[in-house]
Amino acid sequence: MKQVPPQKAEIILQTALEQFAENGFHSSPISQLASRAGVGVGSIYRYFKDKDELIHAVFKQVDEELQQTITHNFDSTLSDQQQHIQLVVNLIHYLKERPHEFKFLEQYYSSPYGSEEKHAKFLHAEVKEPPNPFANLFASISQKNQQKLPLPLYLAMTFGPVIFLLRDALSGYVELDDALIEQTAAASWRALET
Amino acid sequence: MKQVPPQKAEIILQTALEQFAENGFHSSPISQLASRAGVGVGSIYRYFKDKDELIHAVFKQVDEELQQTITHNFDSTLSDQQQHIQLVVNLIHYLKERPHEFKFLEQYYSSPYGSEEKHAKFLHAEVKEPPNPFANLFASISQKNQQKLPLPLYLAMTFGPVIFLLRDALSGYVELDDALIEQTAAASWRALET
DNA sequence: CTTTCCGGAATGAACGTTCCGTCAGTTATA
DNA sequence: TATAACTGACGGAACGTTCATTCCGGAAAG
Structure with a gap:
């Protein structure tokens, strides 16, 4: 059993906040966000349906x-x-x-x-x-x-x-x-x- | 000599203002902007170096x-x-x-x-x-x-x-x-x- | 006829999203 | 306990789309 499964989602959210704040939504490619978070691109889509959902989250x-x-x-x-x-x-x-x-x-x-x-x-x-x-x-x-x-x-x-x-x-x-x-x-x- | 040379530039500026205000910068493709202004895509680039310059203008x-x-x-x-x-x-x-x-x-x-x-x-x-x-x-x-x-x-x-x-x-x-x-x-x- | 202006198809790059092979961790088998 | 089979998280290459920008053929102006 994993006690800390959604830890990665937290990291993504936090990184996204910083990335968006610094560069704006459009100048924040998912690829860049992923590498900044130390995460694969695909993983982001495991936790969030798409970029819009991530922004709203x-x-x-x-x-x-x-x-x-x-x-x-x-x-x-x-x-x-x-x-x-x-x-x-x-x-x-x-x-x-x-x-x-x-x-x-x-x-x-x-x-x-x-x-x-x-x-x-x-x-x-x-x-x-x-x-x-x-x-x-x-x-x-x-x-x-x-x-x-x-x-x-x-x-x-x-x-x-x-x-x-x-x-x-x-x-x-x-x-x-x-x-x-x-x-x-x-x-x-x-x-x-x- | 053209007596009204920058008329088209005015139209583009005005249309861009409306388009940007309504849809935001990123959801405003030049192509859409052009057709809304009744102008060819190429014409916009005659008056403005690129999209950024247009926005600043x-x-x-x-x-x-x-x-x-x-x-x-x-x-x-x-x-x-x-x-x-x-x-x-x-x-x-x-x-x-x-x-x-x-x-x-x-x-x-x-x-x-x-x-x-x-x-x-x-x-x-x-x-x-x-x-x-x-x-x-x-x-x-x-x-x-x-x-x-x-x-x-x-x-x-x-x-x-x-x-x-x-x-x-x-x-x-x-x-x-x-x-x-x-x-x-x-x-x-x-x-x-x- | 020459020159300037114009439109929009064509180009190439950037990006969002998908897809699939890999691998760590877990469970089943003996 | 050792080994095999399974599962699902994970990364990132590949795909298709969208868009900014270019370029060229034609229209208008002179």
Whole structure:
């Protein structure tokens, strides 16, 4: 009996993530990916039907870990402001340490792959479902505002700046230090107050 | 002598923009592009050295028109707040009407093409140059803040939400009406105040 | 007639996918 | 325990397709 049969699939997924992030989907021939992973071309097709399925599998893995991380570091006992700032700061820290994941997601979403997909499924559907810390935070913020805060605006002011900043940091235009991260979190909170 | 020699080049550029925006770079064979433009394959290579040059040419055209539009609708006699809100509102309106341009830019920047490029050249270099309304606005805002406003933060809070919102609008997740646009502009201004 | 422009068939390379021989590990046989 | 038969993971050569690019014959312009 093999206790670790799907280890190779993990290696392929991890390598694919790096390869795609660095070179893009089209400049990542399966052959190159295979040699980088130390694996035969044929083996990749043992675990994934075709290249598209591989790409979606990488996305699924990255997406799930991201969601988990976000929903994990959530202390619902804090004030709205503290929760929001914690969310933004943690998110930036997390993605800053994972440039491959970030680049992959960017590419995935702005390609036909992500467009045809649920896209912001997480950001929209997830936030609305009541029994999760996200929904509570949004509901709470929204309620205290004078004019009702639309969900799209909340998402745009929360995640828009984060993405923009990470992009610039990755391009080397910005030194994304802790001070800047905290300023960003504070600023995006300010934007939500009425 | 031809009085309208580059007319065909214009048609190719325009068609390429649409084709790329709708199908992505790799799912846009030159042959398909040619027939869509009502042009022979060979003709495309008369005006553009290869596919890469075509892609960059499309970018250049889109980028230049965008920059021009932004710097044009700028009334430097208004207050900082009014200028900022005008900027954001105009930008959203402009891009909302041009989904092809928006999708193309997104794709370009998150692909190896844009990455190897100047990227936020416009957003960074341009803003800093003194003799333009942008630089003045940023300088003015920055100066009035208690703690100095870093340029990256200003850019992130100004353009980040815009991009995020447009993305969602294009995906059909958000009805981007005038009320939402104005709320966004107001919110991003709030974020900049100290 | 000469020159410039144009279209699209032809070419060659790159790539995704398939297919098959090899081999390590496992099970059956004696 | 030793040996033979089996099984399925594995690599990579080979295949067929797709596509960027070239090239040439003809049309239009002068």
